[in-house]
Amino acid sequence: MSDFRFELLGCDGAARTGAIHTPRGDIRTPAFMPVGTAATVKAMLPQSVRDTGADILLGNTYHLMLRPGAERVARLGGLHKFMDWQRPILTDSGGFQVMSLASLRKITEEGVRFQSHIDGHAEFLSPERAMEIQRLLGSDIQMVLDECPALPAEKPVIEKSLAMSMRWAKRSKDAFGQQTDEEKVGRACFGIVQGGTYADLRQRSATELMEIGFDGYAVGGLAVGEGQQAMFETLDATAPHLPADRPRYLMGVGKPDDIVGAVLRGIDMFDCVLPTRSGRNGQAFTRTGALNLKNARFAEDTAPLDPACACPACRQFSRAYLHHTVKSGEIIAAMLLTWHNLTYYQDLMGQLRGAITEGRLESFVAGFRRAYAAPES
Numbered sequence: 493m494s495d496f497r498f499e500l501l502g503c504d505g506a507a508r509t510g511a512i513h514t515p516r517g518d519i520r521t522p523a524f525m526p527v528g529t530a531a532t533v534k535a536m537l538p539q540s541v542r543d544t545g546a547d548i549l550l551g552n553t554y555h556l557m558l559r560p561g562a563e564r565v566a567r568l569g570g571l572h573k574f575m576d577w578q579r580p581i582l583t584d585s586g587g588f589q590v591m592s593l594a595s596l597r598k599i600t601e602e603g604v605r606f607q608s609h610i611d612g613h614a615e616f617l618s619p620e621r622a623m624e625i626q627r628l629l630g631s632d633i634q635m636v637l638d639e640c641p642a643l644p645a646e647k648p649v650i651e652k653s654l655a656m657s658m659r660w661a662k663r664s665k666d667a668f669g670q671q672t673d674e675e676k677v678g679r680a681c682f683g684i685v686q687g688g689t690y691a692d693l694r695q696r697s698a699t700e701l702m703e704i705g706f707d708g709y710a711v712g713g714l715a716v717g718e719g720q721q722a723m724f725e726t727l728d729a730t731a732p733h734l735p736a737d738r739p740r741y742l743m744g745v746g747k748p749d750d751i752v753g754a755v756l757r758g759i760d761m762f763d764c765v766l767p768t769r770s771g772r773n774g775q776a777f778t779r780t781g782a783l784n785l786k787n788a789r790f791a792e793d794t795a796p797l798d799p800a801c802a803c804p805a806c807r808q809f810s811r812a813y814l815h816h817t818v819k820s821g822e823i824i825a826a827m828l829l830t831w832h833n834l835t836y837y838q839d840l841m842g843q844l845r846g847a848i849t850e851g852r853l854e855s856f857v858a859g860f861r862r863a864y865a866a867p868e869s
Contacts, residue, residue, distance in 0.1 A: 498739050504853040506758040509845045515678035516580045519547040521760040524837045530555045531575040535830040537801035538576045545838035550763045554586035562628040572860040583631035593641045619663035636664035638684045643718045650688035657686045658700045680707035689722050692730035698733040708739040715744045731758040731849040771830030774818040780866045790815035803835040
């Protein structure tokens with residue numbers, strides 16, 4: 493954990509603001525990590541991602557292990573050099589993607605055997621291999637391999653899965669510990685709390701992970717179909733049991749109101765494909781809610797997408813132009829709307845950090861919810 497440190501700078505209720513200090517730069521929290529699945533944030537240049545205000549992004553172990561391959565990335569100088577991103581990178585373990593391949597994988601105590609979705613060739617992912625891949629990629633924050641069962645599921649199913657995830661977490665941490673001292677400088681290993689929507693299992697998972705000891709703690713297995721209220725109730729039962737001096741990361745979340753609700757419950761880090769995927773599909777997030785630029789009512793709308801936003805899509809183009817390019821299938825539509833959406837997410841995180849620092853989070857959240865729930869403007 494040398495040169496990796498979480499500094500708590502302020503609280504407002506359960507919400508926290510702080511900074512994760514790393515040799516590659518500080519990560520201001522609450523933080524949103526754009527998803528760079530295959531060593532690229534889709535439709536964005538690295539400099540453009542930096543310009544939105546992102547301090548860190550996420551890479552996907554599963555996709556990178558299959559193509560171009562972790563060993564090849566290592567030979568080419570590591571993931572940061574490969575994709576021209578010199579700020580911190582968090583890599584997931586690949587477990588979620590492998591678990592989603594229900595018909596193509598077999599789980600045993602040793603790990604998961606699966607078929608590549610690209611060409612069908614056989615692969616094996618164990619806790620040790622997952623950490624080896626992340627070591628080769630050179631990521632700054634490395635996630636343990638866990639099993640992520642689909643929800644809803646009966647408690648005995650979740651309990652059995654949780655027990656395996658905790659054994660895999662210990663093996664992952666041991667494998668991380670075997671990296672050389674030079675490799676480990678500034679790098680961190682995060683555990684993942686599992687347990688479905690069962691409060692007692694979540695608390696058991698948190699306790700067992702803290703006994704192993706991690707640099708940060710993620711909450712996994714949510715935003716997989718359980719609904720927002722169930723997610724919030726699970727966070728209410730989980731976050732208070734995580735150490736206050738470590739970052740807390742909610743994996744795969746989410747919509748703007750999901751993020752706001754999770755920040756209120758003490759979460760520090762987020763990632764989600766939603767802003768980039770929505771940008772490629774004609775949807776824009778604004779301070780008054782999401783807009784579908786495919787709608788004909790924007791065809792002659794000369795207003796900016798969001799008057800309060802400083803991104804190129806809002807500064808330089810009208811809603812009418814964005815509507816036209818979306819309907820025409822032009823590449824620039826995906827570029828501009830993705831840039832806008834990532835800017836919106838980073839602006840939201842900055843506003844949350846400011847509100848927590850100044851002790852006005854309650855009023856900020858009330859205003860956010862009123863505006864975001866407004867009819868399309």
